[in-house]
Amino acid sequence: MNLTLREKVSQFFLPAAFIHDSEENYQALEDLIRKENIGGLTFFHSRHSAAANFEKRAEALTYSGTLEKMIGLINRYQQVAKTPLLISIDAEYGLAMRIENTPQYPFAISLGALQTDAITKVEEVGFRMGKDLKSAGIHLNFAPCADVNTNPDNPVIGYRSFGDKVEKVADLALANYQGMKRAGIGACLKHFPGHGDTAVDSHLGLPVLQKSRAELDAEELAPFKKGIANGVEMIMVGHLAVPALTNGKDIPASISSEIITDLLKKEMGFTGLVVSDALNMKAVANLFPTPGELELKAFEAGNDLLCFSDHVEDGIEKIASSVDPKKIEQVFEKVMELKKRLGVLDFEVLDVPEFDWKSHSAFQSHLASDYVKVIQGDLNTFQLNSLAKIKKLAHRTFFGKSPSLFSELLNKHFNQKLEENSIEDSEMVLISAFIPSHKPLNIFGMKDAILEEIKKIAKSKPTILVHFGNPLALRHFGELKDFHTVICAYQGFEETQREVAKLFS
Template structure:
């Protein structure tokens, strides 16, 4: 096998489910002519663009799942060595594919009150099964990032929390669940993206901490995973000068960080995956096509994700790498492919999902994480107020009356006549841009109401959005429901009546 063919196995460029026929054929050309090793699927060019935050939350497309399966079968049929198919599905296939099971965000799972590790492993297992049945071999998840910066624009809901030990345990549980389902998973974004205030899709975050601080926080979940045999780690595009001799070099292209620290000092023996190489944090640093890929390979990345310059990358790596280096990486990738069942690929049928079982899992999880986080609630008092026409209800950011309002099923008084008001907030976005999608005028209205009347706040969505609703002590009580799923609304109802 030629050196070029071995190097090509490192490449996993982006494949878009919704795309033009011309672009589908361009992927086929990469498979036939460059003999790439894998593909990483995204929903569409629009949703994977670097200005990720600015896109509409929902795109008007149909048949995404059927299209995905069709493309996997189409691309696999022409590949000499079966392709390693990966997807970035932190909360399930639903992160990229409509009408597939969506699981709670990591931040939600981090709020589980009992047996968190067991439940998180079960969620990882179910997500893994969904992917395995769909012809996907590797989920680029979970995040081992410790979300210590509340202004973090890119991690937030994707992290299990702000305590390193908890994040370490839950990230490993999630990883273990996926592995149990027979797919690959990877801890990301080494050396830890949780305390940054820049989105690496748009620019280079720089983390100014000492090595000792990093070991106590950012690096801890990764070391925890390495000590327990984690086989894949993704390296992020963030600069950590304390680990790179004072230089502001992205971790993803730093040999000191990947080869010396991660593989050497920390003892990682598995495969290193680069974060998407089209992200502005690194793409802008290497304008010459193929140079970024070459730098990433030299730094110690085994799989190069979302490369925009495959042909040039292969050529440059071939020029600047020894046969022994290439052989070592090639053998690691082939061993992974055998382990994940890639080599014996057979065409995939479109699977059906057990929605009833999924709904039951959502309910069981919600009963474990939906919480009264401030003060307490007296359901008897609320029912009595409703009977005497003194309980009001107002919900925000919904287009139609919610399941929650219907399930409460109480006669509500007009707000001005009510002695007590239930305020249900359905946070429009799980990302922090523009106050999580919440209009300032509406937020002002909520704050004003909380100061003038006795209000119970029921918050459906990312708990990091609570800070925009005013002081928690202005509300008589606060329920944090973390998600807006139907099952969650049912569990929240029971807390009130």
């Protein structure tokens, strides 16, 4: 492929493409593709959603026709590209993470709770997600997380991790990666060297991980070592400082040659592609006021692909004029090899995909039947049926819409509206809690007064708590031993609600 040095550098850039945007912005991105011959695009729902972390907003966005718009934009942008574009997305739990009305899969934390054949099932999740993405014109998914979530207060990983056990995270992250690869798309392990034990959101500031090298080897680095040993072809580096790896300096890993070149590439033997986490994140963006300096620093440190740069043209100029052409040529060859491997160079106009919702729902039920579990006490269905017959069993739904599918299924089983039974007169109370947010900000979106009400009920009556949501939120319900029974359902999917309801029949 006959490209100038500058055009070769352009192939390292994957700026953001927003699906819901103005025509003016669409045209500006088209102009950038034409002018600079950039390597690819990373799709986001909208500028509003991409900014949610920065501004502590989490509004539900309801723009319509998102999938159709994205397919139209991919076709439009590919048609003006001199070199076909690598289309990427961050879709850890499927297209639904960015695009409404597309298949959603369980969060990593839910998959980490699978009790049988977890590796096989998580590989199948990766495969199905990968097929969905490929049908929508996506070549590369920036997933899964290989972070070991040992800090329950972690504001940014949490539900995105397969758990707090090193071996489980290593096995399941690799399985998920391999499933996507089997589907014919690219994937990557992230956030090297490990973002699980941090307490700062790197979208907002710089997390610093104060651990010794021995501790890092035993925990954070282990899933990445397993991935490298099993041929993982891409790793994303996070925006977190790890002084033990940088001679005591608080420098973000994403711009540290000690971490990327010396540790990851030389010491750990990783020969695949290194991609930066989003370069607009505050942990690094605030360090370089001169446009293009951050991009140059990230490339010099050892990143091969530069994701979500806000200063593409300045970055291209800085790298093209400052870096040894031999290094540029080496990275360019790696990027083009990736494009060939993922079929990027064989672009054909896309149609809007149709999903097999029946198969997806059956698969969701299959997974839910294995991760839903009683984690405290037991469930005596004979006792519950006896209490219901004399109207001494009450049910209340908190945080979620009422009636929920779960409550309707319960009422059908017990042949009465349990919500109408008095808590005061009941001998047992059933509480279903639909946790509003999977992120810990503002107590996972729960109100203190409602939590206090739930705790009060649990202390006054034998109470069964059904927790639909991130299990890390359970610690806000007081002492779990105050509840007669606690069922952790992990997700609020309809299929999950049906599986929980089966426990009562």
